[in-house]
Amino acid sequence: MLAGAVAPPRRLTRSNVENGAVTGENTRRSSARPSIRAGLVKRAFIERSVHDVTLVYAAPVSDTMSWFWIGLAIVLPFAVGLAIAWPFWRKPSRDPVGTVLGAFVVVASGVALVGREFIHVQRLTNHCLAAETVWRFFPEPFTRFFIYIAIAMAQVFVLFMIGWGIENRIRSRAFAAEWRQR
Numbered sequence: 001m002l003a004g005a006v007a008p009p010r011r012l013t014r015s016n017v018e019n020g021a022v023t024g025e026n027t028r029r030s031s032a033r034p035s036i037r038a039g040l041v042k043r044a045f046i047e048r049s050v051h052d053v054t055l056v057y058a059a060p061v062s063d064t065m066s067w068f069w070i071g072l073a074i075v076l077p078f079a080v081g082l083a084i085a086w087p088f089w090r091k092p093s094r095d096p097v098g099t100v101l102g103a104f105v106v107v108a109s110g111v112a113l114v115g116r117e118f119i120h121v122q123r124l125t126n127h128c129l130a131a132e133t134v135w136r137f138f139p140e141p142f143t144r145f146f147i148y149i150a151i152a153m154a155q156v157f158v159l160f161m162i163g164w165g166i167e168n169r170i171r172s173r174a175f176a177a178e179w180r181q182r
Contacts, residue, residue, distance in 0.1 A: 063124055064138050065147070069113065073148055077109035078155045085159065089166045092174075099163035103156045110152025114145045 081102035088098025121141045128135035137144075 063135070065117075065144055069116070070147065070151075073110070073113050073151045074155075077106045077152065078159070080109070081106045081155065081159055082162075085163060089163055089170075092170050096163060096167070099160055102159045102163070106152050106155045106159060110148050110155075113148045113152075117141075117144050117148065 084105055085098035085102030088101065118141070121137065121144070124135060124137075139147075
């Protein structure tokens with residue numbers, strides 16, 4: 001090579017990746033395989049043949065939301081909020097204590113699920129950075145957090161409407177039948 005000339009970048013080939021002797025932008029420079037070091041992150045490779053040389057590129061990996069956690073966010077907090085609010089609704093009082101306690105449980109569980117999702121996203125991001133791999137989230141982290149909070153807010157709305165209906169029925173029982181609202 002001439003003095004001052006820059007060496008061409010080394011191409012990613014399957015044998016270089018498998019042997020761990022890859023030096024490039026999206027690869028690790030150790031003898032261990034990147035997928036083993038990364039833990040949860042599994043590297044995906046795209047192969048392309050150019051002039052009888054098979055090139056291997058690190059493909060972006062994606063993560064989607066878990067339907068288990070969304071189902072849990074829909075069912076469990078609302079059921080627990082109803083179970084806590086129900087005894088307070090049956091008492092003839094003017095205070096919406098049951099509704100407030102049920103709403104507190106629903107909102108607290110929504111915030112806890114957002115925290116769980118945040119930790120999940122941070123762990124995947126750290127593994128991705130350690131493996132030097134492109135990582136795509138679907139949906140984006142902010143949208144994931146919004147989904148859990150929107151579920152919690154919808155549950156609080158339904159909880160308040162149920163509490164209002166029950167308290168309205170209890171309140172109307174105090175009047176004679178001809179004076180009740182229809």
